[in-house]
Amino acid sequence: MKVACLTGGGDCPGLNAVIRGLVRTIHNAGGETIGLLEGWRGAIEGNFVQLNPMETDEILPMGGTILGSSRTNPYKDESLVEQVVKTFNELELDCLVAIGGDDTLGVASKLYSDHNLPTIGCPKTIDNDLSSTDFTFGFDTCLNTVMDAVDKLRTTAESHRRVIVVEVMGRHAGWITCFSGIACSADAIMVPEQEVDLNAVCELLKKRRENGKKYGIVMVSEGAVLKGEDLTTKDAELDEFGHVKLGGVGSRVAKMIEKKTGIETRDVTLGHLQRGGSPSAYDRVLGTRLGIHAGRLALNKDFGKMVALNGLHIVGVPLAEAVGTMRTLYPEFLDEASEFLR
Template sequence: MKAAILTGGGDCPGLNAVIRAVVRVIANNGGQTIGFLEGWRGAIEANYIDLKPSETDEILPKGGTILGSSRTNPYKDDNGVQKIVDNMKSLDLDALIAIGGDDTLGVASKLYSDHQLPTIGCPKTIDNDLSSTDFTFGFDTCLNTVMDAVDKLRTTAESHRRVMVVEVMGRHAGWITCFSGIACAADAILVPEQEADLQDVCDRLAKRREDGKHYGIVMVSEGAQLKGEGLVTQDAELDDFGHVKLGGIGRKVARIIEKRTGIETRDVTLGHLQRGGSPSAYDRVLGTRLGIHAGRLALKGDFGKMVALRGLEIVGVPLAEAVGTMRTLYPEFLDEAGEFLK
């Protein structure tokens, strides 16, 4: 068995845990593993490094990815797909394990269906919005990073009697916003799944101030929308997968709250801070388990699958079923959070 690994899209804690586990499983069965550098770009350019257990055993606690990443889309690159097909043959590869989110795994799924390339997917995103898996690695670490940041912001908000609006990632789904909002006892949670009524938020903040709470915390997803308005974007330029660059809704919400309530309001955008740092224990274990089972699927020749967490088990699900549809925040979580948002 000779397998290749790549990591695509935004980085997140736990990627190196997956890489380490795949390399170990393949090596334990007498195989060899290489790593394409910078996502699909490396697969197109045949730019890779050899991966051995002795060189990857200590990468478990490291954030990011030792292979580098990019948002390269082979289907947007001249002859990109054919180059990958040719490189798989010239490098004598038996399997290609793609670790990424919906865009990266969407490419892996198309390569399998269109060209019968032996691909396997591993779900990665701090947004936790991939279909067919209960949780993605990176999400837990992200939540702890957001929680730590908000706990620090709370002290200055309370000291200065301010409202702090915290903008977090979440283009299509509000998993980060809702879970961190619950963990941080937020006064308002604005998510992409439902239009936000800022007058309701302002009334709630004013009422809580009257009741003796002299500060407020408002959590907002970058992809949240205010009633009657569209997405707030930084510019109209699209990436290779057709996404606009979001950002700025936190500042807009803060200005509206201050204008309507008269309460001094500040905004903080956590941005890429949410992707960084060493993975939590949960993400180290989940990434390791997913990597082990991705390696085992490769050894069995069970391609066109994505490894997924279902309950406490790791299972293989068809890649085609796992991509293309965002897994938005379940309504029951918003309902539960709502008990504290009245």
């Protein structure tokens, strides 16, 4: 069997673990693996590299992806989709494993349903917002990166008696904001799933200052929603999948907090820092397991599936069911966090 894989969308720690697990599994069965370069762009242009166990055995601790990535969307133009199919046939592939988030896997799902192309998906996103899987690799490493950054920011916030607003990723889902907020003992958490009353947050910050706490940490999702406020983005440009580029919410929230409280307030946007670095032990293991099971689905010719974490088990779920539905933050986590936010 000849299997190709690609990594699309935003990079994250653990991608190389998946590649390594997939390559080893296919190789052990006597098959061949290649890597398409820079996501769906490589599938369109036919750019690839050979992948074998010797060359991929040492990539486990590396962040990012050795194959490169892009936000290329073949479905912007039907001729590009035809080119992907042509590349698949010219390379004499038996299966294509797409490693990515909702957009990347959405393309894989359409190729399977529209063109009967044998595809398999592997869920990747630091946002942890893909349905049909309990957790996505990259999320745990991201949380540890945010936690480390906020722990450092806390010392300067306390020294200068400031409030610091930390903007983290999360367009539609507040998993990063809520989990890192709990891990960092934040004074306030602002997520897309729940409107936040900024006046109540400001009153809480003032109350805590009166009670002796001389600094504050506020965690804000890039897609946070505030009651009565229009938090417009700093850049209305769209990517190839039609998503508005977000950013700048933290700065606006910081200015409003300072105006309402009179407390000196600064903001920090962690941005792409959250995507970088060596994967945590958890993400190395999860990524490896997902790569292995993606390879096994390919060998069993069980196409049109996505590998997913279900409890402690890796299972195959229909790609069509796994994409298109955003998995937002469960209300119970916000409820638990609220014990420390009042």
